[in-house]
Amino acid sequence: MTVGPSTSARTLTLKVLLFATYAEQAGRESVVLTLPDPATVADVLHHLRSSVPGLDRLPIQPLAAVNQAHARLTAPVRDGDEVAFLPPLAGG
Amino acid sequence: MTVGPSTSARTLTLKVLLFATYAEQAGRESVVLTLPDPATVADVLHHLRSSVPGLDRLPIQPLAAVNQAHARLTAPVRDGDEVAFLPPLAGG
């Protein structure tokens, strides 16, 4: 499924992964998203919150990862990146 | 075996335990010692060094114990005490 604006000149397509409470809220474990380029993790979060039912309840500043490493919300995302939003970690 | 002066008015009798290198140097694991009362651990050490063959090689300030607890050389000893001199500890 692709969610996002269709009017941008250049775009980037991302796979967004959801886990635990976030996956349950969205009713899914991943979303493919197309966004105007350039974009940051915060832009991905904003699009998810406004366009995916259930994800309007995501926190303002969730933990995030880009390509399997922790990332700040200000980090840029690039075409093909794997972005993830992580509920509070509870390992160990 | 009893080692010590015999001319004191009041005396105390101690069992002295030796371990590891000290036991090997003395060729025995215990000595019964009678000393003038009062006496300290240092007095016990002095008598051992001067009267038990092999124990003249005891260090000036070995680790010591009285009644199964660490003790300073200045600690008093009483009749019936169990005194021990401990080579450098090597547990763990």
Place this chain on the structure above:
Amino acid sequence: MSAFLTHEPIDLAALIRRVSGADRGGIATFLGLVRNHQDGRAVLRLEYSSYEAMAEAESARIVAEATGRWPVAIALEHRLGALEIGDAAVAVVAASAHRAAAFEACRYVIEEVKRRVPVWKKEFYADGSVEWVDPTRMAAPIVTAPGQ
């Protein structure tokens, strides 16, 4: 990709054997066991899940940081899936010729694992409720139904 995550019971003795070499006589370990309560509620069992690819990558980074900082060998394992009370959920073993290094590296690894490795825990309570554990909250919130 299965270096740090496992669905099998954790075998601490095997992890110790993996890192204890002739030169490494000091072995510090940490085991995290499943407790039977959380914020005062009785826990029957729980399930650990993970963002597995990232958990493996982050675990590898943490171990590399520890072995770069201290003269140690590290074994790290986190169990996923259904666990019972008393089961080990995570094990860290740090082996070194130096006792202080073993302790410090072991502590570093477990702290970083808890802070950085993406693992989540769903608890099933005696009262029938189910909840994703959120260590950032001081006390458990009102019951959340599964799948909600």
Place this chain on the structure above:
Amino acid sequence: MSAFLTHEPIDLAALIRRVSGADRGGIATFLGLVRNHQDGRAVLRLEYSSYEAMAEAESARIVAEATGRWPVAIALEHRLGALEIGDAAVAVVAASAHRAAAFEACRYVIEEVKRRVPVWKKEFYADGSVEWVDPTRMAAPIVTAPGQ
């Protein structure tokens, strides 16, 4: 009198079971293994001996200090007799609801055991020599024959 000293192999899993309760999910342990060298010389085997009555009393005091200072349960065992390379000579287990307390108490106990418990180690080297280990010396002295 046999609470802390043993002539049998140390069973870490059994010690962990002894102290890990429903309330104590964080288990820090330290194992001291026999190394195959000392000051550069190859060690074949060794023998631990002790002033046993005092070792038991001092171990009990150390454990009481730790449990008085931190909210932990402690298991401590020191092996005596003939040990082979790789055998565990000492094990400390500290179990707590609090990870930091488990680590700090475990560290405290092993440091105090090494500093205070009367145990001695006789090493048998590959070159045929035998020596009582003296950790207070930086390097090993010239060979001392046994019984000398």
